Amino acid sequence: MRNLKISIKNLEKSFKEKKILKNLSLDIFESESLSIIGESGSGKSILTRCIVGLIDFEMGEIKFENSENLMKFNFSEKMKYISNFGILFQNSALLDSLTIQENLEFAKKKENYTKTLDEVGLPKNILNKFPAELSVGMQKRVGLARAIIKEPKVLILDEPTTGLDPIIARQINKLIKELVKKKKITTITVTHDMESVYEFGDYVAFLKEGKIEWYGDAKKINKSKKISLKNFINGIDEER
């Protein structure tokens, strides 16, 4: 039995004249892991920002656990709404005037972060460093740690393994799988990494030019007859 967590109906989002999301509908279910895949520029990141309430959209509705349409919220209601989510941003978005420890404290005050850092494969001597002193991959893992320690209702990961070496990437995939499968956290993962999809995706939404081109069980993705999806998975450029 699947419980609806977030329902998105007829979402429209554009920047100036350019339509990014076109009449997009998508349901996200409790304790499931949804992978969003699609070409660069297809609107994956924008979609997650809309779901979280960080950017406004022109039309459609987003409802979280039977709440009102997100569009109608004022600033304070939105702030409250946003706190349901833990997000790993595509570029990590760590607060660069604060140390790693202070960044983590923002999410949740804890006596010690050793275990959290261990989970994402980071040594604890980085706690007193500033984000700019870490490599991009390390920043990403701090961003992941920051997103998960607040134990959000919904976890949103924007390309969690991009820019990581294969070993760490696999470790991160395992960690996310554990969060999804053991802790039953509702997770939305934007990814280009098919390995992530196979590892912990329950369902997959394939986004193309602002629309959901394909949605279905992650296990059945390879059996899909949809040419554009096949091409995407196998890395074939349609144009040629």
Add this chain to the structure above:
Amino acid sequence: MNFLKKLFSLVFNFFYSIGEIVNFFLDSIKFALIGKFYPEIFLKQCIKIGFNSLPVVGLTSIFTGMVLALQSYTGFSRFSAESAIPNVVVLSITRELAPVLAGLMVAGRSGAAIAAEIGTMKVTEQIDALKTLSTNPYNYLIIPRILAGIITLPILVFVGDIIGVMGGYLICVNLLNFNPTVYLQNTYNFVQFLDVFSGLVKASVFGFLITFMGCYHGFNASGGAQGVGQSTTYSVVSSSILILLMNYIITSFFFRL
């Protein structure tokens, strides 16, 4: 037709941004009243905006005082009114030059820094990240800076007043052979509470304008490094113009008193 269209969009944009600024202002006040206050950030900003601007403001004031003494000597010696120099120096410094010059210097220094810092946070999604960590960016970023500006600028200007008068004193005593005691006595007896007070009121308003414009333009930055650069330019230009405008308005207000 094309021209009319352009003109219309220009006028529209102008009023649109005024609306945005008013909105931003009202939101800041609202969250200042109902939201969380971060004292440690406020203190940090007081140091950044106030204390760290002391050298710049001090330097500006001392040279202004010195130039003022020399220039008024040139004028006043023509009708042997040299004894009025201390009065002119203290009046110009406290009522006008210390607040305006300090305001412009701090706008270039701290206003630009605020716009750049907040603008960078905006375009790298750090402000969005703050929101997801249940932190209201108005309370965390905007309000401490604006408060720090409102409070530290008058202190800075008060220090600038003293240094500026001392600049005039240095020139008059060392170069123009004034009696030191008489100079100070003259200054002290002549200056009125309102002279200093009106300057400090100006300073406070300028402090608000500088930090507010820095925050507003930073908060609305978009589009990467170029956008951040643009927001710092806008912040410095708009706050400088507003400082000159408000300076006139406040001066004419105190003129009637």
